[in-house]
Amino acid sequence: MIYTYLHYKKKRFELSDLMAWEIFFIILLIIILAPVRISMEIKKILGLGRGLDALFATMIGLSYLILFKLYLDIDRIEREITELTRNFSIRLKEIEDKINEKKIEKN
Template identity: 45%
Template sequence: MYAAQAIALLVLAYLLLRLYRDYSGGRLDWQSGISWAILILVFVVVAIFPIQVSQAVKDLLGLGRGLDALFVVSIGLLFFIVFDLYLKIDRTEREITELTRKVAIELEEINERLKALEEKVKVEERH
């Protein structure tokens, strides 16, 4: 085993441990937990059998070299992750906008009630 493989396996073990802690702590839902666990396990397989995996991917994609195949797959995977993050950020922005609207409407209603109460108090003070 090469030093790079050992380092990769240590990093991946740390990521699995952190994933477990985040899931146990409720900071991660089960769908994301499973997705990340599968991705990390795929990287474990690649770290243990880099040449065999690159050759299999190369043969599957019809590319000339195994390393090219791993780069193509990595770029595709990164594109998927970025797209997923984009969707989550867009959803969060929409939720923030909706919450801001609700808070603004409720604040306006509270201000109107306060004005009505102030006017009522002023009228009562005159009598």
């Protein structure tokens, strides 16, 4: 938890990300401190046979949510890189055209 806070202070991610990770770590800490009680409660909610099965099912579901968020972030970053590359190429072409025009004018 301290590690994530230090990364937040270094501006490596936003406050919303810090809060999400802190909540995740608090939930993980609670599960570590009381695994039997937590697994039994999840078992009752999900209606599974054993508490440990319920805990695994919940963790797999959370893992898929995290994976989906990562997919969305990577997709957004790819689109931003494509847009930046496109803008850079257009700007570079404009500069090259201006340089060529000046060379032609000198000759």
